[in-house]
Amino acid sequence: MGYEWDFSPVWRNAGPLLEGLGNTLWLSAWSILLGLALGLALALLRLSRSRIASVAALVVIEFYRNTPPLVHFFWYFFGLPILIGVSLSPFAAALLALSVQSGAFFAEIFRGGIVSIERGQWEAGRALGMSEARLMRRIILPQAVRRMIPPLMERSFELVKTTALAATLAYGELLYRAMVIASQSFRPLEIYTAVAVIFFTVLFLASLGMRHVEVRLRRGHR
């Protein structure tokens, strides 16, 4: 293989690439925040006593968990504006697609965490005369949150990877910047390799961080 690597186009474009990484992280952070809020709302609806609310939440959760994210990116960018009469920026469409879908996944994690707490805990709280809301806040959630943190983090890493799909809407995140640079410099190999390395570094470090948190959570539990 006599190919001569030349990474100079990567270094020359370090500025735009780093800016792209910044946009990737910016989109990720907002999507995670909005997704957590939506997920909590969906989980509470799912657990509520109202049958209609519970079924409605179930339908939304199952639909979004079982359809490809790319369809949602296109639906929110090209479809939704027709319905609401307002055009969306690539960022807004990507944010909606990502947060609604991860909200569906987060909801299941929240629900699973709450359901996993033994019934005895509820009964003990009630026996002490605690109100439902107080019992939830003081007894159930503190225990449940511990169990939710690792899967919530894992899902958030999935979300960071999914933000790359925003490149298809021409949102200037890392991959889109790389596509533009690759077509100008005719050095796709070096540039796409660099993008893979950047994503890997960020996500691998994050997953090491997660392992650390998991160990600490387990230690704290004892």
Add this chain to the structure above:
Amino acid sequence: MDYEFAFGEVFANADLLLRGIWLTAALWLIAFATALVAGLFLGIARGSTRKALNWVATAYIEVFRNTPVLVQLVWFYYAFPVLTGIQMSAFTAASLGLCLNTSAYCAEIYRGGLQSITAGQWEAGRALGMPYWTLMRRIILPQAVRRMVPAFTNRAVELAKMTSIASVITVHELMNEARTLATQSFLPLETFTVVAIIYFVLIWPGTVAASLLERHLAAKGA
């Protein structure tokens, strides 16, 4: 919201979407079948006591799990040919990328499943004078695979969703046909809604099967 839906035109182009579904299914089947095989060897290597083998498998798995699939597909389609001088068709590049990605996840499932088999089973097989691969095929895998089935089913679901990303590198699978149809008909809202529902109908049974299998195994105490 007084938009008048025109689903008729989308259904009039059902043949286009059906062709897409066919290619989506082919992509899914090829990638999943090859990933199951490749994943087995990777999983064994990952659990190996030989340092070099273990290290290579770990590096492979971490790289594919910590980068976005879209970046992997773009890399195989646009960057890999520069390195090797071999221009793959979009379908081949997508199959390869999806296979390698899924094999990394399958490897972890195999490793977990193999580790769950107690050492006594290995020792008994060895005491009977069985060679490694016979022992693996006859004793270990039949027990381990049963425990892995739900995880593999979940992986199959993830892969089915991922196939849509092949549309970005111009594979004419369902999502790609949908984009063409949405542009030609000026009906993105209807098209992407219909396509999302098609994906849901194709993928949801897999999720249901995975949770039924999980419950079945839990009931059996495996």
